[in-house]
Amino acid sequence: xxxxxxxxxxxxxxxxxxxxxxxxxxxxxxxxxxxxxxxxxxxxxxxxxxxxxxxxxxxxxxxxxxxxxxxxxxxxxxxxxxxxxxxxxxxxxxxxxxxxxxxxxxxxxxxxxxxxxxxxxxxxxxxxxxxxxxxxxxxxxxxxxxxxxxxxxxxxxxxxxxxxxxxxxxxxxxxxxxxxxxxxxxxxxxxxxxxxxxxxxxxxxxxxxxxxxxxxxxxxxxxxxxxxxxxxxxxxxxxxxxxxxxxxxxxxxxxxxxxxxxxxxxxxxxxxxxxxxxxxxxxxxxxxxxxxxxxxxxxxxxxxxxxxxxxxxxxxxxxxxxxxxxxxxxxxxxxxxxxxxxxxxxxxxxxxxxxxxxxxxxxxxxxxxxxxxxxxxxxxxxxxxxxxxxxxxxxxxxxxxxxxxxxxxxxxxxxxxxxxxxxxxxxxxxxxxxxxxxxxxxxxxxxxxxxxxxxxxxxxxxxxxxxxxxxxxxxxxxxxxxxxxxxxxxx
Amino acid sequence: xxxxxxxxxxxxxxxxxxxxxxxxxxxxxxxxxxxxxxxxxxxxxxxxxxxxxxxxxxxxxxxxxxxxxxxxxxxxxxxxxxxxxxxxxxxxxxxxxxxxxxxxxxxxxxxxxxxxxxxxxxxxxxxxxxxxxxxxxxxxxxxxxxxxxxxxxxxxxxxxxxxxxxxxxxxxxxxxxxxxxxxxxxxxxxxxxxxxxxxxxxxxxxxxxxxxxxxxxxxxxxxxxxxxxxxxxxxxxxxxxxxxxxxxxxxxxxxxxxxxxxxxxxxxxxxxxxxxxxxxxxxxxxxxxxxxxxxxxxxxxxxxxxxxxxxxxxxxxxxxxxxxxxxxxxxxxxxxxxxxxxxxxxx
Numbered sequence: 001x002x003x004x005x006x007x008x009x010x011x012x013x014x015x016x017x018x019x020x021x022x023x024x025x026x027x028x029x030x031x032x033x034x035x036x037x038x039x040x041x042x043x044x045x046x047x048x049x050x051x052x053x054x055x056x057x058x059x060x061x062x063x064x065x066x067x068x069x070x071x072x073x074x075x076x077x078x079x080x081x082x083x084x085x086x087x088x089x090x091x092x093x094x095x096x097x098x099x100x101x102x103x104x105x106x107x108x109x110x111x112x113x114x115x116x117x118x119x120x121x122x123x124x125x126x127x128x129x130x131x132x133x134x135x136x137x138x139x140x141x142x143x144x145x146x147x148x149x150x151x152x153x154x155x156x157x158x159x160x161x162x163x164x165x166x167x168x169x170x171x172x173x174x175x176x177x178x179x180x181x182x183x184x185x186x187x188x189x190x191x192x193x194x195x196x197x198x199x200x201x202x203x204x205x206x207x208x209x210x211x212x213x214x215x216x217x218x219x220x221x222x223x224x225x226x227x228x229x230x231x232x233x234x235x236x237x238x239x240x241x242x243x244x245x246x247x248x249x250x251x252x253x254x255x256x257x258x259x260x261x262x263x264x265x266x267x268x269x270x271x272x273x274x275x276x277x278x279x280x281x282x283x284x285x286x287x288x289x290x291x292x293x294x295x296x297x298x299x300x301x302x303x304x305x306x307x308x309x310x311x312x313x314x315x316x317x318x319x320x321x322x323x324x325x326x327x328x329x330x331x332x333x334x335x336x337x338x339x340x341x342x343x344x345x346x347x348x349x350x351x352x353x354x355x356x357x358x359x360x361x362x363x364x365x366x367x368x369x370x371x372x373x374x375x376x377x378x379x380x381x382x383x384x385x386x387x388x389x390x391x392x393x394x395x396x397x398x399x400x401x402x403x404x405x406x407x408x409x410x411x412x413x414x415x416x417x418x419x420x421x422x423x424x425x426x427x428x429x430x431x432x433x434x435x436x437x438x439x440x441x442x443x444x445x446x447x448x449x450x451x452x453x454x455x456x457x458x459x460x461x462x463x464x465x466x467x468x469x470x471x472x473x474x475x476x477x478x479x480x481x482x483x484x485x486x487x488x489x490x491x
Numbered sequence: 492x493x494x495x496x497x498x499x500x501x502x503x504x505x506x507x508x509x510x511x512x513x514x515x516x517x518x519x520x521x522x523x524x525x526x527x528x529x530x531x532x533x534x535x536x537x538x539x540x541x542x543x544x545x546x547x548x549x550x551x552x553x554x555x556x557x558x559x560x561x562x563x564x565x566x567x568x569x570x571x572x573x574x575x576x577x578x579x580x581x582x583x584x585x586x587x588x589x590x591x592x593x594x595x596x597x598x599x600x601x602x603x604x605x606x607x608x609x610x611x612x613x614x615x616x617x618x619x620x621x622x623x624x625x626x627x628x629x630x631x632x633x634x635x636x637x638x639x640x641x642x643x644x645x646x647x648x649x650x651x652x653x654x655x656x657x658x659x660x661x662x663x664x665x666x667x668x669x670x671x672x673x674x675x676x677x678x679x680x681x682x683x684x685x686x687x688x689x690x691x692x693x694x695x696x697x698x699x700x701x702x703x704x705x706x707x708x709x710x711x712x713x714x715x716x717x718x719x720x721x722x723x724x725x726x727x728x729x730x731x732x733x734x735x736x737x738x739x740x741x742x743x744x745x746x747x748x749x750x751x752x753x754x755x756x757x758x759x760x761x762x763x764x765x766x767x768x769x770x771x772x773x774x775x776x777x778x779x780x781x782x783x784x785x786x787x788x789x790x791x792x793x794x795x796x797x798x799x800x801x802x803x804x805x806x807x808x809x810x811x812x813x814x815x816x817x818x819x820x821x822x823x824x825x826x827x828x829x830x831x832x833x834x835x836x837x838x
Binding site: 059076079080083084085086091096097098101105210264270272273274276277278280281284286478479480483484486487488491 | 509531582596607610616617621622624625626627628629630631632633634637652656657660663668669671672674675677678679680681682684685686687689690694821
């Protein structure tokens with residue numbers, strides 16, 4: 001088949017199976033590369049539909065796809081997205097499954113077309129044996145940047161993926177991530193043991209339709225007041241990110257009290273049912289905004305989010321770029337604002353370092369396995385030590401790794417602070433950080449230079465304000481009979 | 492997921508009887524020993540076994556401490572607590588809000604998993620009735636999905652919808668209309684997005700705690716009704732029956748005793764220690780109203796214990812048996828306490 005015919009067929013399949021008329025940037029390139037049997041690294045910005053690449057491959061070639069995914073919530077979102085598209089042969093093998101359920105899934109693994117796996121699952125012999133029985137069409141490493149200790153989201157479980165990949169017979173592999181510096185990319189390819197012939201598909205992290213702004217505020221009170229003032233001016237819907245669940249809840253209450261906006265909190269402290277409710281209300285336009293921690297957003301495809309505000313400065317630019325990428329997926333003008341207060345610097349440093357054990361803790365845990373066991377239930381850093389131990393990493397090596405992690409986290413935080421304080425074009429700062437060679441020409445609606453003021457009315461001058469007529473917040477009827485009537489159609 | 496919030500602990504305490512919070516903690520989280528069961532019986536808490544299976548026990552202890560600091564509870568030197576006048580006023584308010592009418596369901600079924608199952612049943616039946624094949628599934632539980640799939644394979648989606656609608660209408664018709672609406676607000680389905688408990692509380696101007704308790708109450712009673720009426724949906728519910736090993740072992744020992752086996756014979760047959768068998772029997776005495784006390788306690792022994800122990804059973808200690816300990820073992824002493832408690836409550 002010639003190139004034109006192949007393109008035509010791929011587009012036809014895209015429309016038929018997924019209902020889209022066009023591929024998003026990078027998707028076709030990735031799919032074509034995989035269909036040519038070339039392992040591929042795809043660095044595509046948030047919102048470009050990275051998961052479609054492997055879903056397409058699986059559906060098109062009718063071969064099983066195994067996806068390694070680092071976070072339970074991310075995995076669950078992707079499973080549900082696939083089910084939503086009508087694909088029922090999908091399963092997530094993770095710690096949410098009971099022993100019996102896991103056994104049942106493993107016995108029937110060949111029934112599934114898409115198998116999501118937590119990385120630690122690969123250490124389970126039964127899982128590995130079941131995977132070896134499969135003729136894996138494609139191995140996907142989602143959030144592949146987690147493999148690099150130079151990156152901010154390093155996950156020790158990812159270190160073994162190269163070896164596991166080899167044990168699985170070096171299958172065709174797709175490593176996907178939204179952001180990666182050159183150093184992280186080099187780690188990814190080396191540690192995953194990708195063949196030298198691998199294809200790199202990389203698109204810019206730049207999202208030109210998102211105006212970038214940072215505001216320095218002297219204290220917490222002023223920050224709250226500025227937030228409320230912004231919310232009264234900004235067109236919705238919107239997202240506000242917090243680094244603390246407690247403040248997320250508090251500010252949700254405050255916004256409810258001081259504005260007429262319909263708002264709900266979303267964080268890991270809520271049950272799955274509550275998070276589902278909030279997410280669906282947001283997607284169906286019943287909420288104007290969500291106050292969230294980083295638990296929110298994975299797999300959420302709401303195209304008309306107009307603003308993303310960071311009430312706390314994030315720990316690193318990688319996460320910042322991911323989170324602001326939830327805005328403006330419809331291509332319309334949007335805005336990303338960081339409300340910065342000096343205390344954020346300490347908050348983030350504390351959060352970054354708390355998750356890593358220091359030398360004293362390591363010494364204690366080495367001397368007293370009982371102390372490590374009991375601390376692992378409560379402390380993130382102790383849990384990390386246990387995980388490293390399970391992976392056979394010595395305490396001496398751990399000390400080295402954690403020292404490097406601390407240095408890396410501090411460096412990332414300093415870069416974030418440099419971004420907040422940057423006097424020139426913020427967009428170019430981000431591009432440079434991610435080693436992009438492109439330089440954009442600063443213009444109106446690009447970003448706020450330094451601390452100059454910016455005019456929201458002017459930024460959003462061309463945005464059509466869509467008023468939705470959906471009922472807000474509470475279900476429309478308080479009569480249970482009407483709820484039942486709406487739920488179930490009479491025959 | 493609905494939960495039992497900390498304020499509700501006040502519902503379990505009394506101004507008259509000093510009670511041990513640790514017993515409540517162990518019962519609610521189903522960490523059962525014979526001592527826990529005995530004191531649970533004394534405090535009339537046995538219906539609440541397994542109400543909070545995934546309870547954060549450290550948080551529970553902190554919450555009790557906080558209630559003491561707030562002077563809702565008064566801590567005694569022996570670790571027991573009494574409800575204060577303020578606590579009693581708060582308890583009365585809580586009692587007026589809502590209560591669990593069938594808490595015993597929690598001991599026998601995994602109610603929190605059943606809540607997920609109900610939500611899944613409603614969503615699947617709803618979407619199917621509107622012929623929607625693609626929707627975002629509200630329940631991420633493999634076990635619930637597998638149970639439902641098996642049922643649907645045998646009976647079909649149409650039967651699911653018809654049966655579920657019939658059962659829901661029948662059950663909700665007898666409920667307070669506001670409670671019925673709260674119950675329905677948890678469901679996702681065709682063009683229906685669930686509300687959070689906080690949103691429901693705000694809409695009705697009631698406390699979030701009241702909404703959570705209403706949900707737990709109606710969910711547990713609905714599944715109980717499905718079982719009791721032998722509904723075609725019941726096999727899905729009974730899949731979530733708790734494995735009650737303690738109860739089963741106790742019943743097995745009791746059966747052997749009533750068939751005439753002696754304790755040494757049971758020890759030999761079961762390869763268990765005598766102390767374990769005696770604990771099974773004490774548990775059986777707590778669980779079974781018709782336990783044959785006469786097989787283990789003679790009239791003379793009862794009279795003797797009646798003489799040497801004070802009237803208030805809560806004050807008893809085995810050391811009070813004193814010089815008679817050679818004749819009256821701890822097993823007999825505890826059995827007598829169970830018998831007297833039964834006798835008191837039957838009076």
